[in-house]
Amino acid sequence: MVKKILVFVFIISLFFILTGCGKTPKEDVFSIVEKNYDEILKACEEKDADTLLAINGITKVNIVDGYVIIFCEAKGISVSSQDYGFYYSEKNSPVTIDCNQDIVCGVNDLTPEGSGYQCVVQGNTFYTEHIKGNIYFYSNAY
Secondary structure (H helix, E strand, C coil), X not given: CHHHHHHHHHHHHHXXXXXXXXXXXXXXXXXXXXXXHHXXXXXXXXXXXXXXXXXCCCCEEEEECCEEEEEEEEEEECCEEEXXXXXXXXXXXXXXXXXXXXXXXXXXXXXXXXCEEEEXXXXXXXXXXXXXXXXXXXXXXX
């Protein structure tokens, strides 16, 4: 019986290790930025979407008005979903990003929340938090 329990615990542990389960999307995004910071910073400064898309974990890049918006992950279904990513701000100014990678709230519309800022628009919550340099994490919940 003890052997079966140990085998079960080993299999479950192996599953979590191999699938990356246990990390939050925020931790995943911070990890992507930390592991690839110099490459990300250079690509953002040069507005080089191809270099960014070659980084594991980055699935979409949008370059607009002084921002390079990088989409990493989505969770949930359309009626209750969250999107995660990060963005580079030329002016080092926090904003919030929606699922279309558009800027929703500027710095004057944000309120402090946890380690970052948020705004709520029509019941949707948008959050941003400084990672490093001119790079910020974003998430949005619908």
